[in-house]
Amino acid sequence: xxxxxxxxxxxxxxxxxxxxxxxxxxxxxxxxxxxxxxxxxxxxxxxxxxxxxxxxxxxxxxxxxxxxxxxxxxxxxxxxxxxxxxxxxxxx
Numbered sequence: 383x384x385x386x387x388x389x390x391x392x393x394x395x396x397x398x399x400x401x402x403x404x405x406x407x408x409x410x411x412x413x414x415x416x417x418x419x420x421x422x423x424x425x426x427x428x429x430x431x432x433x434x435x436x437x438x439x440x441x442x443x444x445x446x447x448x449x450x451x452x453x454x455x456x457x458x459x460x461x462x463x464x465x466x467x468x469x470x471x472x473x474x
Contacts, residue, residue: 415440
């Protein structure tokens, strides 16, 4: 019975990894569509549209480090969970 549970846990881990990889691919595709949208609808130059997408990608990459510093030194884990829950509720 223990080997079944171990296999099940390993399968669940692989499924989670696959789902995360798929969402990463979808966001990359969405950003390439965003360049086309900015270029054709908003009439940005191609370099300006690429700059907008690169700034967004850079902010997305750096934001977790800033949040880690904020959570560890200022807010605390539980307060941040409550804050994010309230913000999500207000937006929804």
